[in-house]
Amino acid sequence: MFGYYIALALRSLRTTPILSALMVAAIAVGVGAAMTTLTLNYMMSRNALAHKDDVLYAMQLDNWAPDRGWQSPNEMPWEINYKDAISLLHSDIPTYQVAMHRWGGPLSREDSELRPYSAEARVTSRDFFALFDVPFIYGGSWSSDADSNPVYQIVLSQQTNEKLFNGENSVGRTVNFNGAPFTVVGVTEYWQPSPKVHDLNNGNFKKSAEVFLPFGLHRSFEIYSWGNTNGWKGEVIDSYETHLGSEYVWIQYWVQLDSAQQLEDYRDYLTGFIRQQKAQGRFPRPLKFGLSRPSQWLQLNEVVEDDDYMLNWLSLAFLLVCLVNAVALLLAKFLRKASEAGVRRALGANRRAIFTQHLVESGCIGLAGGLVGIFLTTATLALMRQLQMGALDSVAAMDWLMMSAAIGLAILSSLLAGLYPAWRISRTNPSIYLKTQ
């Protein structure tokens, strides 16, 4: 009978095209609005490092002012200073550990007509690629001594390699970055985590670095972070060495701890490190450090803000308003066909059959509304991407899961909207309509 009900529903939709279009539009607009905000929230709340959530930790040290904490939920700065980063890199407890920050500069290829362009760079210790599971197309990371010595080696992203070398294997070739020649040692495969869990200080959804440079280059180029640099002591920076030795925080630090024992050992190590620093007059606040898993790090950084959740509820409320309209339209449509329901009752349909028939019709309207809703959502997200000029490219897009959710939401909504009208029509007394038709 289900197929029969579907056929009846499609026939019914065709016989009242304007009313049907209004109902489809009501559901489509509601679903479109709801799915736009739900998609954004869903994409923003994804954890790109979920596969390593139990072993990766973003590290924080509470070396802030004695009289006030940092303005984060756990009152610790997101980043650490250079000298602490250098000290911690000597630990042999983590499987991998990364000190890094954002940088950039003009990039070009010597024997090319391509004009130099400003490239986004990540200055990082070599474990970056292993810790964050960044795959390589060609080559690999630089040598380990590059973390502490100036080694002019560079890793290109796939996009950069395509731009400079048309995607060919460029390992061993030379590029110019910031006026100096660098030897290409590796090319990473497309790697664009969204949100950018490894660097939530410089735009949660911005594109990843175009080139990667060794951590040991700081003194050679007097590299300052292109991200945040924060301090509380009011230190005067009169030379680059002063900057490196200051309490200014600008280095992001991650560790990979594969076992509970490693985690415990590293906690002990950090406790010992802070006590040691306190003995030297540093770390004026109570002993505190943070080791946050990627999922915790996303929450701590409030990647999805309370306003976003509020927007979700508002869009669902709007969907509810659309549903109320759909209920009224469905009621009008079904009551207009009450005489037909009366005839069907006389010919042997029970109330349940009439109820199911009309509920299936509601479901068909919902399906159509869902498809139009997906179109509206896709169009709205495309407009947002256009208006944000690339900043939301990674989140303002629907995947198959959200498309399925849109259809599901539309059908569920229409079934809910159809419950009362279908119940009303199934309870009407057929004899009234049989005599008056």
Next chain:
Amino acid sequence: MLKMHKVRKSFRTDTIETHALRDFNLEVKEGEFIAVTGPSGSGKTTFLNIAGLLEAHSGGQYLLDGDDVSGLNDRQRSRLRNEKIGFIFQGFNLIPDLNLFDNIDVPLRYRGFKASERRRRIDKVLQQVGLAARAKYLPSQLSGGQQQRIAIARALAGEPRFLLADEPTGNLDSLMARQVMELLELVNDWGTTIVMVTHDPDLARRAERNIQIVDGQVADLEYHANPAALSA
């Protein structure tokens, strides 16, 4: 076939209670053709609705094929209606956006027949009412008499034992009314029991038995020994 004993039906509003049927007694035997007459508001349609299980009676006993239908739920009543009773209405009550084939198909769908069986029955009844060539027509493309013949075909498709007709010729001119009446008589000859409500005394006289309802009760029973002679 049908037996009503002291059947009552009342409608109640906040202030008024109306008795549509009062101690209504009637027995219809298998294969009979009965005409029900009476003034407007006398309870003819209420009787037909109760007989057709479209409405429940308020009291008394109604036996259909020997079974008391008083305690049946909606699903059981609907199944009985579908399997044993056929309806013919004054206004034809064809579904306007279904073609003739699909209109006749409606009760067969609810019976749960397979497609091949439904097609066989539909083709058969379309032949019987002489409209086999117009199976794909919409009701609006037919005359009133043809629409009523399709309504009769729809009622017959389920091969019911009991046909209820409410003013089946009320919307037809005399020629078409006569054709419809002849078709009903033919159906009765095939063995189907027919109860027909009518205002037309000429048509009523063509039935085997004529009962008159007044104020919700059977007022008069008239037997026609040879209805065929009357119709001649």
